[in-house]
Amino acid sequence: MSTGNMNLTLKVWRQKNSKDSGKMVDYKVSEISPDMSFLEMFDVLNEDLITKGDDPIVFDHDCREGICGMCSMFINGRPHGPKDAVTTCQLHMRSFKDGDTIVVEPWRAKAFPVIKDLTVDRSAFDRVIAAGGFISVNTGNAQDANALPIPKAQADAAFEAAACIGCGACVATCKNASAMLFVSAKISQLALLPQGQPERYKRVQNMVAQMDAEGFGNCTNTGACEAECPKGISLENIARMNRDFVTAKFVSEEEG
Amino acid sequence: MSAINSNIPEGDLTTKWTKYKSSVPLVNPSNKRSLEVIVVGSGLAGASAAATLAEMGYKVKCFCFQDSPRRAHSIAAQGGINAAKNYQNDGDSTYRLFYDTIKGGDYRAREANVHRLAEVSANIIDQCVAQGVPLAREYGGLLDNRSFGGTQVQRTFYAAGQTGQQLLLGAYSALERQIGMGKVEMFTRHEMLEVVKIDGKARGIIARNLLTGELERHFGHAVVLGTGGYGNVFYLSTNAMGSNVTAAWKANKQGAFFANPCYTQIHPTCIPVSGDHQSKLTLMSESLRNDGRIWVPKKKDDTRKASDIPEGERDYYLERRYPAFGNLVPRDVASRAAKERCDAGYGVGASKLAVYLDFKANTERYGRIEASKAGIHNPDKETCMRLGTAVVKEKYGNLFDMYAQITGENPYETPMRIYPAVHYTMGGLWVDYNLMTSVPGLYCTGEANFSDHGANRLGASALMQGLADGYFVLPYTIGAYLSKEISVKAIPTDHPAFVEAEARAKGILDHFINIKGTKSVDHFHKKLGLIMWEKCGMARNAEGLKSAIAEIQQLKKDFWADVRVPGSADEYNPELEKAGRVADFIELGELMCIDALNRNESCGGHFREEYQTEEGEALRDDENYAYVAAWENKGDGTFELHKEELKFENIKIAQRSYK
Numbered sequence: 080m081s082t083g084n085m086n087l088t089l090k091v092w093r094q095k096n097s098k099d100s101g102k103m104v105d106y107k108v109s110e111i112s113p114d115m116s117f118l119e120m121f122d123v124l125n126e127d128l129i130t131k132g133d134d135p136i137v138f139d140h141d142c143r144e145g146i147c148g149m150c151s152m153f154i155n156g157r158p159h160g161p162k163d164a165v166t167t168c169q170l171h172m173r174s175f176k177d178g179d180t181i182v183v184e185p186w187r188a189k190a191f192p193v194i195k196d197l198t199v200d201r202s203a204f205d206r207v208i209a210a211g212g213f214i215s216v217n218t219g220n221a222q223d224a225n226a227l228p229i230p231k232a233q234a235d236a237a238f239e240a241a242a243c244i245g246c247g248a249c250v251a252t253c254k255n256a257s258a259m260l261f262v263s264a265k266i267s268q269l270a271l272l273p274q275g276q277p278e279r280y281k282r283v284q285n286m287v288a289q290m291d292a293e294g295f296g297n298c299t300n301t302g303a304c305e306a307e308c309p310k311g312i313s314l315e316n317i318a319r320m321n322r323d324f325v326t327a328k329f330v331s332e333e334e335g
Numbered sequence: 336m337s338a339i340n341s342n343i344p345e346g347d348l349t350t351k352w353t354k355y356k357s358s359v360p361l362v363n364p365s366n367k368r369s370l371e372v373i374v375v376g377s378g379l380a381g382a383s384a385a386a387t388l389a390e391m392g393y394k395v396k397c398f399c400f401q402d403s404p405r406r407a408h409s410i411a412a413q414g415g416i417n418a419a420k421n422y423q424n425d426g427d428s429t430y431r432l433f434y435d436t437i438k439g440g441d442y443r444a445r446e447a448n449v450h451r452l453a454e455v456s457a458n459i460i461d462q463c464v465a466q467g468v469p470l471a472r473e474y475g476g477l478l479d480n481r482s483f484g485g486t487q488v489q490r491t492f493y494a495a496g497q498t499g500q501q502l503l504l505g506a507y508s509a510l511e512r513q514i515g516m517g518k519v520e521m522f523t524r525h526e527m528l529e530v531v532k533i534d535g536k537a538r539g540i541i542a543r544n545l546l547t548g549e550l551e552r553h554f555g556h557a558v559v560l561g562t563g564g565y566g567n568v569f570y571l572s573t574n575a576m577g578s579n580v581t582a583a584w585k586a587n588k589q590g591a592f593f594a595n596p597c598y599t600q601i602h603p604t605c606i607p608v609s610g611d612h613q614s615k616l617t618l619m620s621e622s623l624r625n626d627g628r629i630w631v632p633k634k635k636d637d638t639r640k641a642s643d644i645p646e647g648e649r650d651y652y653l654e655r656r657y658p659a660f661g662n663l664v665p666r667d668v669a670s671r672a673a674k675e676r677c678d679a680g681y682g683v684g685a686s687k688l689a690v691y692l693d694f695k696a697n698t699e700r701y702g703r704i705e706a707s708k709a710g711i712h713n714p715d716k717e718t719c720m721r722l723g724t725a726v727v728k729e730k731y732g733n734l735f736d737m738y739a740q741i742t743g744e745n746p747y748e749t750p751m752r753i754y755p756a757v758h759y760t761m762g763g764l765w766v767d768y769n770l771m772t773s774v775p776g777l778y779c780t781g782e783a784n785f786s787d788h789g790a791n792r793l794g795a796s797a798l799m800q801g802l803a804d805g806y807f808v809l810p811y812t813i814g815a816y817l818s819k820e821i822s823v824k825a826i827p828t829d830h831p832a833f834v835e836a837e838a839r840a841k842g843i844l845d846h847f848i849n850i851k852g853t854k855s856v857d858h859f860h861k862k863l864g865l866i867m868w869e870k871c872g873m874a875r876n877a878e879g880l881k882s883a884i885a886e887i888q889q890l891k892k893d894f895w896a897d898v899r900v901p902g903s904a905d906e907y908n909p910e911l912e913k914a915g916r917v918a919d920f921i922e923l924g925e926l927m928c929i930d931a932l933n934r935n936e937s938c939g940g941h942f943r944e945e946y947q948t949e950e951g952e953a954l955r956d957d958e959n960y961a962y963v964a965a966w967e968n969k970g971d972g973t974f975e976l977h978k979e980e981l982k983f984e985n986i987k988i989a990q991r992s993y994k
Contacts, residue, residue, distance in 0.1 A: 216462075
């Protein structure tokens with residue numbers, strides 16, 4: 080049960096509210112243990128700020144086990160920091176060195192306006208899902224689950240797409256602030272499953288339309304989203320979405 | 336002290352629910368459109384209820400404190416969801432799931448509720464698969480199952496180590512679909528601060544818009560709380576940072592009884608505490624106990640590395656003590672056994688508060704099977720380990736990665752170090768068979784209620800209960816109440832009851848801001864957690880509980896005199912949110928100790944050191960304590976106990992044995 084001996088300089092984005100122009104502010108933290116998570120390091124800093132009578136830094140977080148998708152810091156120019164395939168809450172201070180300077184900013188995208196400090200508004204994602212990210216089955220209508228066998232490979236591929244936690248790192252890292260990885264992951268999950276077929280083409284059209292309406296940028300295939308995704312969601316999903324989007328134009332015309 | 340009515344329908348256990356469903360009064364579609372239901376919480380129990388009620392035609396408002404309903408803490412459930420499908424042809428049945436759950440709960444749950452849960456369990460799997468939830472499958476394309484603690488059948492459905500995530504995203508999709516259709520109005524980043532009661536019935540809530548600080552009044556013909564458990568009363572738990580008891584506690588203050596608050600589940604396999612900075616604990620799924628063997632060295636204070644301790648010098652204490660269930664004993668039993676070994680001086684790691692969870696034997700076994708499939712005869716150990724590691728990786732990869740990330744150790748090479756941690760709370764708001772609390776029109780679903788798990792919940796049963804309540808139980812039972820409310824017009828929110836409730840909430844918020852003390856909210860929360868863990872944790876005794884009550888009362892005074900909440904009440908202020916939650920946790924903590932002190936027996940997660948068998952097992956007192964303890968908040972810091980007698984008509988009550 081020891082406290083640590085790391086001393087760090089933090090440069091953190093402070094912004095009072097969505098109208099404030101915001102600025103970077105420097106902080107020092109000391110006696111940081113390498114076993115702390117990045118957010119626990121922020122807890123130490125905030126405790127210090129509160130005791131001194133300053134305003135603590137506001138940041139989104141909840142489960143602190145890498146699954147809820149709420150934490151969202153842009154650390155040293157990378158969403159969720161320097162380690163691959165982890166969220167900020169699962170990033171530990173052993174990934175840094177004593178004496179480091181760490182720059183922490185919020186997600187930056189037109190569709191994710193800053194609310195306060197490091198907290199942004201990601202409700203655009205919910206609206207994209209509401210536009211079609213579901214299978215229209217009311218409670219009580221389901222047949223026996225094993226009446227519909229699904230090849231394992233297909234089920235596994237759907238699961239991989241479904242692993243998305245909706246954190247928005249893909250948008251934050253994309254130079255176009257595109258949400259294509261997020262949107263395509265949901266489209267793929269449902270398009271890969273037999274249950275998703277009846278609404279397949281309507282779904283892709285509706286979700287893409289909502290994505291555009293929210294002000295997300297377009298995809299220019301740089302692949303930064305895949306590289307930074309904490310859950311390893313693959314670019315293949317975007318290709319699949321694009322295929323379905325093009326196919327949808329013909330299918331829906333045929334269906335009149 | 337008075338008896339309370341659980342409104343269990345008459346008749347045979349196995350047909351109660353079917354008969355009830357067929358005879359419950361209905362609400363016609365045009366009336367449904369003018370009936371408004373408020374659902375607080377968007378986890379499995381909240382989102383599934385909100386979506387289903389909207390599908391049925393009710394006007395629904397749903398609230399969550401997170402930035403999206405998809406983030407509710409159900410998402411973190413790892414291992415699986417039980418259902419009596421008997422897909423494995425291993426003798427499972429509705430009755431067996433019912434029996435396992437009653438026994439697992441140490442005979443402290445209500446038979447009728449548990450049987451209903453077992454009955455609807457199969458529908459849940461059907462519904463989720465229809466929604467496109469990618470549950471794990473076998474090569475034949477059919478659903479796969481795994482084993483969980485406290486059972487001898489394989490009835491647990493799963494999606495790798497992300498079952499909760501996938502089920503929640505299914506419910507979230509259903510909810511978003513209704514939001515898109517305008518049938519659910521969603522309020523994210525909102526926290527419920529008061530229940531509004533008019534003429535004795537729940538008629539709405541006061542919610543705070545967390546971004547603006549504005550207090551809002553919302554009317555509903557009925558209110559449903561699906562607000563989760565209260566494990567964060569211990570400060571350190573596997574719950575999310577925001578998980579809290581506030582909605583349930585405010586309801587308790589408005590007359591909803593709080594049942595069995597002392598029943599806390601301490602999960603045996605969590606990553607041990609690494610230091611004072613720790614903000615939360617991380618679970619390693621119970622599913623790991625399928626393939627992991629738990630052990631400590633046979634020698635006290637053995638400081639050798641795990642790999643240097645030969646087989647003969649290892650004590651596989653669960654297999655030794657419980658040969659029939661071995662590593663798959665229920666959680667309460669496994670946790671206490673770990674504590675017993677560590678207290679006796681056999682713990683491992685720097686803190687000595689850990690035991691090993693070792694995958695080597697099963698990795699090798701899997702490797703041997705893989706080698707055989709690949710036509711390799713007499714494979715050497717190294718080949719087996721290499722091939723087996725790939726199998727283990729596919730089954731538990733994300734859990735192993737998480738362990739490595741948090742501890743900096745590689746669990747493929749060295750055994751995991753684990754220790755019990757607070758994980759789930761079986762207690763909660765008292766509800767009757769209809770899931771209605773003791774306040775008419777106020778319902779409670781999922782972990783927030785007390786109903787189905789008795790004194791100990793079996794693994795993979797929380798997801799089952801949350802979805803059972805939300806998809807298949809509440810949507811029927813709430814009709815019984817709402818069918819009598821069709822002539823009630825929406826009550827305007829300038830009604831004095833709304834004004835008064837809002838003033839109550841505002842008074843508390845302003846008070847926090849004005850204390851301007853010297854210590855942070857977390858300071859008090861940590862102190863509370865320590866008292867609870869030491870004196871109302873895995874083992875309790877009368878003396879400790881009495882001193883805990885005194886300490887908590889003092890802590891409450893200190894908190895209200897010296898807490899420092901920066902900023903103001905009319906802005907986005909997470910410290911202010913935390914202050915409200917901790918204030919409620921402090922009061923709940925006291926009630927938990929009162930309840931634990933009242934229950935002079937040991938059962939499930941409630942272990943009173945004075946009441947144990949010679950072998951150190953929990954010793955129940957069925958003659959005096961086969962009841963649900965439902966506590967009424969008298970408003971002056973005192974509580975009145977109401978008892979609901981538990982009648983076991985279908986199961987013979989016995990000492991629980993897993994030997």
